[in-house]
Amino acid sequence: MDSDLHARDVMTTDVETARPDDEVGDVLERLAKAEFNGFPIVDGEAVVGIVTQGDLVRLFRKKDRLVWIPIGVPPFSETLPYAVDFSLDEFDLGIDFVKNARKDVSEIMTRDVVTVEIDTPIEEVLAILAGEDRDINRVPVLDDGRLVGIITREDLLRALRTELLP
Template identity: 30%
Template sequence: MTKVSDVMNPVVVSISPHSEMKELLDVLSREKSGRVVVMDQGKPVAMVTTRSVVLAYAEHGRELSRLKVKDLMSEDLVKVRLDDELQAVLRLMLNKEIGGVPVMDGDVLVGIFTERELIKFMAKQTYSGLVDSVMSTDLKVIDEHEDTLEASKMMQRYKVRRLPVVSNGRLVGIITAADIVKSLARTLDPKPVLEAGTRNPITVGRYETLMRIVRIMEERRIGTIPVVENEIVGIVTERDLLYATVTSGIS
């Protein structure tokens, strides 16, 4: 069986709980996994994610700059052991509704495992399945004329990290929590969603294979792909693939 140590990322990006918001935004805007480990006196104490920042921005707007990392810290840090089996770690992440966990060797932080590492792992495997079987169809979309603050409020309201951008019902872009953080690293002023997000994103049909979309995600380093059949009918995210991996037993 695959161990988490076989697929984890040994390079861990960390930050102090006392760091200012500007430093956090700068670090998160460069971090592909969308999360950093908060270290206090050499010990991991929390995880802060792009979603953490987006929720704070939705609540505080430009006053976000007054906050520090400690104001965004999760209360209960879920950790895993170096020798834990991958399937057990995936089930834990799914049950806790989290996208990443620090990997510990005793009391020492030795790596991190996130949905991004899962995609890298899946891209090397062989398995069956179609997009139609895993895509999310309860879509929340945002109009192209809205801005990043409204997108943050929608992400807070609907508990999502990504929003397809539409114009008269037609898909024209997508904006993610990571996009908003990158925008905030430049300015706390709200920006149009199409300026901060991605125009004309890569799309797939509902009968595309899971193997192909996983490889697209890995090659393009993206975490979501809209599903289009003349109009947008669904979306496939890293979380959907996490669920599929747990239920199918890919390991």
């Protein structure tokens, strides 16, 4: 496939972000309400990391089991659908949950973020999002080091469908 499409043509420009000093609990609550499952972490205009629901769920894993992650019962109000098998004798879990929820997101974010430039050909974006060496679902788009958009697998599929099936 040789297309004239570039990152700028398929990216979403309204990008929700988080800051490195945002608390894990706050980011988790925002993700629970979002229609996507990850945030680029920005310091000023520079992308310094990325955090996904998977990162947050792994933070609350206890002995290879997941537990309900409540959001909003002080300080959380909703529940994410990651749940399973929690025995009441694990009383330290509540303490661990509060401790982890108050951590800065910079402690758990992925720092080695794969990004593309605004003029990156769509074939390169496809290679990143479909690559097997890393499980990447979204790629931030930069213009001279400044975050200007994001491309998800869904964005890419939509663009390819339009390009291949006009």
